[in-house]
Amino acid sequence: MADDALKAKVEEALEQFRPVLQSEGGDMEFVGIDDENKVHVKLTGACEGCSMAVMTIKMGLETYVKNVCPEITEVVQDNAIENPNDFGELY
Numbered sequence: 001m002a003d004d005a006l007k008a009k010v011e012e013a014l015e016q017f018r019p020v021l022q023s024e025g026g027d028m029e030f031v032g033i034d035d036e037n038k039v040h041v042k043l044t045g046a047c048e049g050c051s052m053a054v055m056t057i058k059m060g061l062e063t064y065v066k067n068v069c070p071e072i073t074e075v076v077q078d079n080a081i082e083n084p085n086d087f088g089e090l091y
Contacts, residue, residue, distance in 0.1 A: 013068040042079045
């Protein structure tokens with residue numbers, strides 16, 4: 001598990017990025033940092049089932065977090081839809 005200093009830096013970076021998600025009606029929950037220094041988040045609100053969620057995570061949130069915390073290897077969405085074209089359970 002990540003040390004407290006890294007966790008605090010990541011949480012601060014997530015808070016700084018949060019307004020970007022909120023401006024589109026979404027938000028996120030910080031889940032934690034695993035042993036491979038991957039940050040785990042859950043997208044909520046409009047972001048949860050959005051077809052652009054992967055791009056938001058990889059091109060936006062991950063890029064931002066890795067700039068602030070270079071020791072982070074990846075940001076992953078724990079509640080990602082397995083097949084983004086299969087919305088059967090959402091509707």
